[in-house]
Amino acid sequence: MGFPYDSATWDVVDGAMFMGAGSAMTGIYTLIAAGICVYVLWAGNRSEKKQYEKAEK
Amino acid sequence: MEEQIAELTAQVAALKGSAGVTNTMFAETFYYLTIPLMIIIHAGFLAYEMGASRMKNVLSSGVKNILAFAFMVPTFYFFGWWVYWGFPTGFTFTAGPAGISGAEYASSIALGWGESAQYMGPNIADQASGVFFGAFALFAATTASIMSGAVIERIQTVGFVILAIVLGSFAWVVAAAWGWHADGWLVTKFGVHDFGAAGLVHAVAGFFALGVLINLGPRIGKFNADGSANHIAGHNMPLTVTGLMLIIVGFWGFLMACVIVPGEAWSWFADKPATIYGTPITLSALSFNILMAIAGGIIGAWIYTKDPFWMMSGALAGIISTASGLDIYYPALAFIVAFSAGVILKPCATWLENRGIDDAVGAVTVHGTIGVYGVIMLGVFASGFPALQGAAGEVPTINLIGQIVGAVVFFLLGFVPGYVVSLILKSMGMLRTPEAAEIAGLDPVKVPAQGYPEGIPASAAASD
Numbered sequence: 001m002g003f004p005y006d007s008a009t010w011d012v013v014d015g016a017m018f019m020g021a022g023s024a025m026t027g028i029y030t031l032i033a034a035g036i037c038v039y040v041l042w043a044g045n046r047s048e049k050k051q052y053e054k055a056e057k
Numbered sequence: 058m059e060e061q062i063a064e065l066t067a068q069v070a071a072l073k074g075s076a077g078v079t080n081t082m083f084a085e086t087f088y089y090l091t092i093p094l095m096i097i098i099h100a101g102f103l104a105y106e107m108g109a110s111r112m113k114n115v116l117s118s119g120v121k122n123i124l125a126f127a128f129m130v131p132t133f134y135f136f137g138w139w140v141y142w143g144f145p146t147g148f149t150f151t152a153g154p155a156g157i158s159g160a161e162y163a164s165s166i167a168l169g170w171g172e173s174a175q176y177m178g179p180n181i182a183d184q185a186s187g188v189f190f191g192a193f194a195l196f197a198a199t200t201a202s203i204m205s206g207a208v209i210e211r212i213q214t215v216g217f218v219i220l221a222i223v224l225g226s227f228a229w230v231v232a233a234a235w236g237w238h239a240d241g242w243l244v245t246k247f248g249v250h251d252f253g254a255a256g257l258v259h260a261v262a263g264f265f266a267l268g269v270l271i272n273l274g275p276r277i278g279k280f281n282a283d284g285s286a287n288h289i290a291g292h293n294m295p296l297t298v299t300g301l302m303l304i305i306v307g308f309w310g311f312l313m314a315c316v317i318v319p320g321e322a323w324s325w326f327a328d329k330p331a332t333i334y335g336t337p338i339t340l341s342a343l344s345f346n347i348l349m350a351i352a353g354g355i356i357g358a359w360i361y362t363k364d365p366f367w368m369m370s371g372a373l374a375g376i377i378s379t380a381s382g383l384d385i386y387y388p389a390l391a392f393i394v395a396f397s398a399g400v401i402l403k404p405c406a407t408w409l410e411n412r413g414i415d416d417a418v419g420a421v422t423v424h425g426t427i428g429v430y431g432v433i434m435l436g437v438f439a440s441g442f443p444a445l446q447g448a449a450g451e452v453p454t455i456n457l458i459g460q461i462v463g464a465v466v467f468f469l470l471g472f473v474p475g476y477v478v479s480l481i482l483k484s485m486g487m488l489r490t491p492e493a494a495e496i497a498g499l500d501p502v503k504v505p506a507q508g509y510p511e512g513i514p515a516s517a518a519a520s521d
Binding site (some may be wrong): 013014015016017018019021022024026027029030033034037039041043045049051052054055056 | 487
């Protein structure tokens with residue numbers, strides 16, 4: 001987390017310049033984002049099933 | 058004298074640097090602009106599908122289409138991009154002759170964690186990865202959208218999204234790795250040439266849709282007890298036809314994104330544009346051939362059907378039938394091939410319908426059948442053209458057998474996962490909507506909004 005270079009100036013930036021660059025946070029963010037997608041599919045399916053059950057009554 | 062030489066040398070270096078910056082910005086902008094153009098394809102599919110739906114399903118079809126786009130982007134980021142770079146040499150995951158493939162290479166540039174994350178986010182030293190990723194993610198979204206229209210009015214939303222992910226972030230990407238990459242084994246071993254993705258996008262998507270449709274089944278009321286088919290008209294033909302035109306607008310961006318611009322470290326050449334195979338191409342070639350193909354497809358479909366839906370589908374079929382060789386077709390030949398695609402389009406769709414397949418928008422025919430037709434036609438007309446950049450005798454040439462092998466592989470890469478995954482979803486009760494919901498309409502069942510809350514004005518109804 002934080003600025004990924006030793007000095008807090010854009011003058012030293014010569015590569016990756018995003019939050020979490022060079023740290024394990026990139027993987028953690030990726031994992032959380034993927035988890036959100038999986039959760040939404042699970043929750044969306046559950047909600048969709050309920051709506052179909054209502055229509056069948 | 059020495060001072061003047063030093064000054065001139067410095068000026069030349071400054072000019073070179075300036076030209077390099079301009080070229081890099083041009084290259085980045087070139088691919089960046091293909092992204093919104095390809096989003097127009099998605100806008101087109103959205104309009105097309107909603108228009109082809111009955112009023113009771115119009116928003117549900119829209120939701121499904123929008124979600125396909127939304128899920129395609131992150132899943133392509135998570136693993137689709139890796140698949141493209143990791144799979145070219147087949148399931149060995151080794152590096153190919155060009156050295157830009159294999160599991161090790163893919164893991165070094167296309168994963169969202171570790172060292173490779175530097176190429177998967179903002180990086181002042183990398184003005185290529187993001188725009189290439191963006192263009193490919195939109196190829197993926199286009200591929201998933203092709204299947205989307207075929208299955209409207211009876212597929213479950215989440216089941217559809219899962220299928221879209223399998224198609225858009227995996228199946229077609231494997232096809233692209235094998236047949237649309239300088240290290241792809243279909244290219245290096247069989248000389249497969251598919252510049253504009255007739256096979257690896259359109260045929261894969263079309264036959265994926267066929268696999269799904271077999272398990273999904275037809276809409277209620279589509280077929281009579283004796284097997285004869287009824288026409289289920291969409292609620293808004295003008296919207297559908299306009300959507301098709303938007304898809305065609307967006308395809309200029311899609312095909313433009315298939316060009317590798319010159320002058321960059323990753324370019325094939327310093328001074329001329331190339332295809333993804335390193336063979337020469339110009340945007341002028343695309344302009345000649347795309348326009349002639351659109352015209353040929355429309356005219357071919359008109360002479361047979363006189364129907365604006367099939368005429369605009371014919372325009373798409375015209376592009377798809379010539380997409381494999383848009384870099385090398387002679388425009389008049391592109392017109393002839395596209396015309397023939399426009400003519401066979403409706404009969405092929407009818408043939409499929411007579412076999413009990415309810416493809417609501419003709420996607421299997423327009424993209425699948427015509428995609429395969431286009432791949433094979435290139436083998437008929439372009440045999441002997443080098444399929445890759447390289448010295449004579451050292452590179453494969455385009456040939457009919459190679460194109461047929463490519464067409465078969467693309468068919469299988471679409472149909473098999475489409476059939477298998479939809480069968481699994483069916484067994485889990487996640488594929489088809491219940492009968493009661495389908496009869497009531499999917500909008501009143503699961504969409505908290507109305508497409509036409511004030512109804513359709515009487516003046517808009519057909520008069521006697």
